[in-house]
Amino acid sequence: MVKIALLMSSLVAANKPIFKAVMENDADKIKELIASGQDINERMPGNLQSPLMASCLGGNLDAAKALLELGADVTVPEMDGYTPMHGAGFQGRAEIVKALLDHGVPVSGTEHNDGYTPFHRACWGTDDRHAETVQAFLDAGVDPNLPAAGVGNPSFKDG
Incomplete structure (x- = not known):
């Protein structure tokens, strides 16, 4: 479907x-x-x-x-409320994350309704490009221990 x-x-x-x-x-x-x-x-x-x-x-x-x-x-969401920064993080698009950051898109304050940030979404990816995207966020000053609103620290899942 x-x-x-x-x-x-x-x-x-x-x-x-x-x-x-x-x-x-x-x-x-x-x-x-x-x-x-x-x-x-x-x-x-x-x-x-x-x-x-x-x-x-x-x-x-x-x-x-x-x-x-x-x-x-840069704040226009799609139907589920995700912004372009969420999309770039989730898809592991490090160069696009950098371009968004260069245009002033903040690294914090971009939580989705579910509490997760673009950084969290990048952390969940398993491809090499996701590691590069995580590094782009870290280079921009994202706290690796950033908690998700109401969820805790989901950046690095156990097991």
């Missing part, structure tokens, strides 16, 4: 020029679209992802940087 939802989301995105440019990691096309009046914070029907969120989840660094430079709202 999740695969069907992702496929449908991709098909919808492919029909929207801004999302197509994001999926293709085409910074020049993104700049052209925004200059012509395209809404930089347009939300995708269904999952409510913004172009910035889509670029963070997809690992499209050039697209993310272009959107940030053009003033994309």
Whole structure:
């Protein structure tokens, strides 16, 4: 069922020029679209992802940087309330985390309704890219013992 939802989301995105440019990691096309009046914070029907969120989840660094430079709202959540920083952390996108941090996205105060931060989500990943993402957060000053609101310290699970 999740695969069907992702496929449908991709098909919808492919029909929207801004999302197509994001999926293709085409910074020049993104700049052209925004200059012509395209809404930089347009939300995708269904999952409510913004172009910035889509670029963070997809690992499209050039697209993310272009959107940030053009003033994309870094606080626009998708349907479950996750922000682009949550998406970048969860997907292990270290370079995108760094780009978000360079544009002033705070490393603290970004808790989701469930109490977990983007740092916690990066810690849960098992790929090498997640280790790089955790390091990016630590380099930015995140406390490795940061508790999740109402949960304790879930950064490093036992066993």
